Amino acid sequence: MELIKAIYERRSVRRFKKDNVPDEIITEILDAARWAPSWANTQVCSYIVVKDQTIKERLVDTLPPTNPARNGIIDAPVLICLIAKRGVSGYYKGTASTNKGDWFMFDAGIAMEHIVLAAWNFGLGTVHVGMFDADKAQIVLNIPSEFNIVEMTPLGYFDDVPKATPRKQLKELTFLDEFGKPYITQ
Amino acid sequence: MELIKAIYERRSVRRFKKDNVPDEIITEILDAARWAPSWANTQVCSYIVVKDQTIKERLVDTLPPTNPARNGIIDAPVLICLIAKRGVSGYYKGTASTNKGDWFMFDAGIAMEHIVLAAWNFGLGTVHVGMFDADKAQIVLNIPSEFNIVEMTPLGYFDDVPKATPRKQLKELTFLDEFGKPYITQ
Numbered sequence: 001m002e003l004i005k006a007i008y009e010r011r012s013v014r015r016f017k018k019d020n021v022p023d024e025i026i027t028e029i030l031d032a033a034r035w036a037p038s039w040a041n042t043q044v045c046s047y048i049v050v051k052d053q054t055i056k057e058r059l060v061d062t063l064p065p066t067n068p069a070r071n072g073i074i075d076a077p078v079l080i081c082l083i084a085k086r087g088v089s090g091y092y093k094g095t096a097s098t099n100k101g102d103w104f105m106f107d108a109g110i111a112m113e114h115i116v117l118a119a120w121n122f123g124l125g126t127v128h129v130g131m132f133d134a135d136k137a138q139i140v141l142n143i144p145s146e147f148n149i150v151e152m153t154p155l156g157y158f159d160d161v162p163k164a165t166p167r168k169q170l171k172e173l174t175f176l177d178e179f180g181k182p183y184i185t186q
Numbered sequence: 187m188e189l190i191k192a193i194y195e196r197r198s199v200r201r202f203k204k205d206n207v208p209d210e211i212i213t214e215i216l217d218a219a220r221w222a223p224s225w226a227n228t229q230v231c232s233y234i235v236v237k238d239q240t241i242k243e244r245l246v247d248t249l250p251p252t253n254p255a256r257n258g259i260i261d262a263p264v265l266i267c268l269i270a271k272r273g274v275s276g277y278y279k280g281t282a283s284t285n286k287g288d289w290f291m292f293d294a295g296i297a298m299e300h301i302v303l304a305a306w307n308f309g310l311g312t313v314h315v316g317m318f319d320a321d322k323a324q325i326v327l328n329i330p331s332e333f334n335i336v337e338m339t340p341l342g343y344f345d346d347v348p349k350a351t352p353r354k355q356l357k358e359l360t361f362l363d364e365f366g367k368p369y370i371t372q
Contacts, residue, residue: 003189003307007218007300027370030360032193034353037302037314041351046359049369083365090316099320100291100336106316109295114193116223117303121189128223130276130292134285142364150286165227167220173232174216178328179269183235184213 001121010117011164013125014068016076016156025122026078026155032118033082036111039089039103045111045150048141050079058140059152062132069129069154076125076156080115081137083147084108108150119155126153187307196303197350199311200254202262202342211308212264212341218304219268222297225275225289231297231336234327236265244326245338248318255315255340262311262342266301267323269333270294294336305341312339 030047038044050056059081060073073079090096090103100106116126129152137149174183216233224230236242245267246259259265276282276289286292302312316337323335362369 001189003187003192003303004214004218006189007221007304010221010223012223027356028190030369031356032190034356034359035193035196036299037196037198039316043354043359046361047369048361048363048365050363052363055363097317100316100334103291103316105286105289105291106295106298106336109292110299112292113222113296113299117189118193130225130286130289131283140364142366144365147365148286150292168229170213170217170220173220173229175232175234177234177236177238177241178326179234179330179333180328183216183233 006117006120010120011162012127013158013162014072014127015160016072016125016154016158018075018077019157020077021124021155021157025124029115029118029122029155032114033111036107036114038107038110042089042107044085044089044104045108046083048081048083050081051077055140059132059137062136062140063129064131067129067131069127072127072154073152076154078155079152080155081141081149081152082108082112083143083149085147087146104148105150112151112153115153123157124155125158126155129153192303192306196306197348198313199344199348200258200313201346202258202311202340202344204261204263205343206263207310207341207343211310215301215304215308215310215341218300219297222293222300224293224296228275228293230271230275230290231294232269234267234269236267237263241326245318245323248322248326249315250317253315253317255313258313258340259338262340264341265338266341267327267338268294268298268336269329270336271333273332290334291336298337298339301339309343310341311344312341315339
């Protein structure tokens with residue numbers, strides 16, 4: 001699939017078919033995440049592929065009761081969780097290099113979006129899920145304390161492509177040479 | 187360009203030609219960033235397109251003297267800076283929804299990577315630059331204090347495609363059902 005088409009047409013999917021996703025495709029999607037750039041190539045992100053239905057259900061319990069992704073996690077055959085090591089990205093010899101401190105969230109955003117776009121390329125839906133009790137999810141997945149679970153996404157086939165959520169206009173989001181000076185003038 | 191090809195073949199570019207980049211292409215690249223997903227569609231990222239050579243030079247002065255992206259910023263005709271509003275992404279009614287606090291870094295990672303991938307699609311090089319004195323850059327670009335400048339990237343045409351930086355093996359980066367249990371077993 002064309003890159004620009006994928007970027008424009010990707011949607012957050014929350015209703016999945018139960019059909020199995022072959023491991024060959026899951027592996028290709030994880031490989032796309034592997035190639036994500038990271039701070040000084042520190043590669044702090046790794047991935048837990050959850051297929052066990054009991055574990056998926058325990059993870060669903062870490063989401064708020066109203067979260068619309070809950071059913072998606074139950075139905076989709078696969079859940080991919082992104083974890084990131086703290087204190088490495090954005091650091092030099094143990095000291096934070098910038099006023100942002102740890103850059104693991106930035107690197108995690110890039111890597112997770114590689115997963116999301118690569119999945120779309122294979123006709124698979126995902127949705128960025130960051131709103132859950134990470135301390136509880138950490139226990140469910142046995143994640144050591146030096147890693148943070150950042151996000152999870154169900155991964156699966158779907159019937160209906162959801163509508164696009166609206167976006168601000170480019171005019172509101174862009175400036176030329178300094179803050180406040182319009183880049184787009186028509 | 188194919189999405190998967192772009193993900194695998196994209197490289198960080200630090201040596202640019204001085205050739206102009208048409209505004210139509212810059213606009214398409216920014217539009218790809220506009221379509222980036224964000225926490226509850228909060229869309230906290232915006233973009234400053236710097237073409238003014240004096241301002242670019244003042245921004246180069248915020249990078250460490252040894253940063254290999256310095257010459258790239260001088261030579262490339264365009265520098266794109268990503269700024270993000272704090273206290274919105276990851277919050278609900280003013281309270282952080284997760285143990286990560288502000289998610290602006292996560293959303294910024296996604297949006298910046300959309301820029302990087304879309305640029306590659308148009309044959310344009312970029313490099314994620316996060317290592318600079320953000321407080322100084324904030325002043326150069328007149329950025330209000332409720333926004334953080336997160337990253338910048340030169341944008342331009344280039345002659346030689348740099349070599350790939352190595353990546354860890356997928357086996358080291360992936361687990362099945364819980365931390366520590368291998369997903370890839372061959």
